[in-house]
Amino acid sequence: MRKLSDNPVFDTAAKLAGVAVIMFAFVFVVMVPLYNVLCDVLGINGKTDGQAYTAVPAAVDESRTVTIQFVATNNEGMPWEFRPTKTMMKVHPGAVNDTVFFAHNPQPNAMVAQAIPSISPARAVQYFHKTECFCFGQQPLAGGASAQLPLQFIVDQDVPRDIGTITLSYTIFDVTKMAGSVAAAR
């Protein structure tokens, strides 16, 4: 390695300081992006893709059904009423399915919400495609207003046979303060 100083002590110290700086940068430029990429590619944390899926023509597999369960949770302090209109659907792989979630803002003031999806088992993430989802963007609601939030999805025809049930959970967060300043990623 190149000498950074004629004094061997300063040379060692400078190199080690360099290591410390590199490790600090490593957190931001390697660990965080790598974690997000790995989770995206491998689908290992139950996160679904934040963008709409473009449906490809595929035969509907009428021979089997997959049970889809819907769960809705309010994050702490979120006053909205938020629930699926149907808690369970039985769908055929390859078919396009529609459902709606119900949201109501009981507060007098307008609020903005963001729903964050999570899928269990995590292995099912790559076989669960959303062609349309209210979770792709933020949901503004005027004070006292209600809304039907649409969700359209396809279960991939390649879904493994041992996955009989997929649970799709949404947690709704109050992002009124954040809205506008930070574009929510999912």
Next chain:
Amino acid sequence: MGDHHHGPAKGFGRWLFTTNHKDIGTMYLWFSFAMFILGGSFAMIIRAELFQPGLQLVEPEFFNQMTTLHGLIMVFGAIMPSFVGLANWLIPMMIGAPDMALPRMNNLSFWILPPTFLLLASTLFMEGGAPQAGWTFYAPLSTTYAGPSVTYFIFCIHVLGLSSIMGSINIIATVMNMRAPGMTYMKMPLFVWTWLITAFLLVAVMPVLAGLVTMMLMDVHFGTSFFSAAGGGDPVLFQHVFWFFGHPEVYIIILPAFGVVSQIIPAFSRKPLFGYDSMVYATASIAFLSFIVWAHHMYTVGMPVAGELFFMYATMLIAVPTGVKVFNWVSTMWRGALSFETPMLFAIGFLILFTIGGFTGLMLSIAPADFQYHDSYFVVAHFHYVMVAGAVFSMTAAVYFWLPKWCGRMYNETMGKTHFWISFIGFNLAFFPQHFVGLAGMPRRIPDYALQFADFNMMSSIGAFIYGASQILFLYNVIAAIVAGDPVSDEKVWDGAEGLEWTIATPAPYHTFETPPAVR
């Protein structure tokens, strides 16, 4: 500061401006003992509250502040600085160097610590109280419920990280450049070896911790969402980054303790250390493995099975080099001319209790079993066996072992042995029952508990009070030795001790090895 061949300067300025490794080592040791008492008094509050079920003494919010500050102060304020102090005192004397390589940086890395911990302790008196999300300060818990104190806490972590990094750079620079002629790497005392490896771990992971708290700072104040799911972040990311720092951190704490025990056991066995080379390689292997096992702290977050298996097997693998060390220590004692002075008692206590802590660690490493043990008192029992009976016992052994060399006076042996037995009994009474309540389902970090845990918790609290009180005896013994202990003047205070630090005069002169010694 004046002519080098004179003694220390007079007055407070001596300590404020000193660049002498012995002065700085002494300050580190006293500072860490003060922090040990502070963190220990928080533990006493915790155990007093848990003496009986129900809420007796403190509010749950304050209880959480106590568990958080107890952990932070013990890890960063007591154990880590104590071993840095030991390194300052001993490494130059062990490798035949006149001082640390970067003495002024050494002064700086000590003196930024006391104000930092003063600031951290002052958060107790702030509106909203001290940080209360646990010493692991998982985000978004710690960022969502961030009182103003969290920002102070983040600043404290930054500064003490800086102090650790500077201290480590100094140690590595000293060991790599300042060894006496003939002191090859494979002739270095094992304490120097373990500290060299520890220092590399510190340089590698303290910046990761700094990066992590920087992300927290940005989440709290600058509107980013690294860990907040609402903004597209991921809470599990925090745990991955934290434990990528946190697992090497536990070896940062325990490796110097291994080094201390590897000096003391041969001295009182009157035999050279068994398997020196394998000890060095085992230490290096443990350091390497510490980087690839972090997720065993978070089996329950919902990892893929392949991940759980990888981290489980990698964790179990650590038992191999650790076992090598334990067997080597036992083999060193085998057929040795053993004597049981206080340092040896603490070293043997370390050996037995650390091994128990190692075995409970193996139990915790089993991913399917860990789902039951996770966040229970079993974990608390496990890490106190390795942190207290491991690191603190070996540190206590080190103080008794080298104190006569440092100050030229002997401590009271009877009092020392009494201290050991009270500590040993108190410690085991405090922490062994926690295995049982943990396995039975008592969660950690909760100020109240179900009635069936009452008896074991009362035993545990009594043990903790005994262990805590025994430290007063320790403090008294050390001060009495420094002030009025029996003078010792033999270079070799202990007849079986080997190494360069036992070739210089007793008490150790202010300046040593200004001309390097000849090493065979």
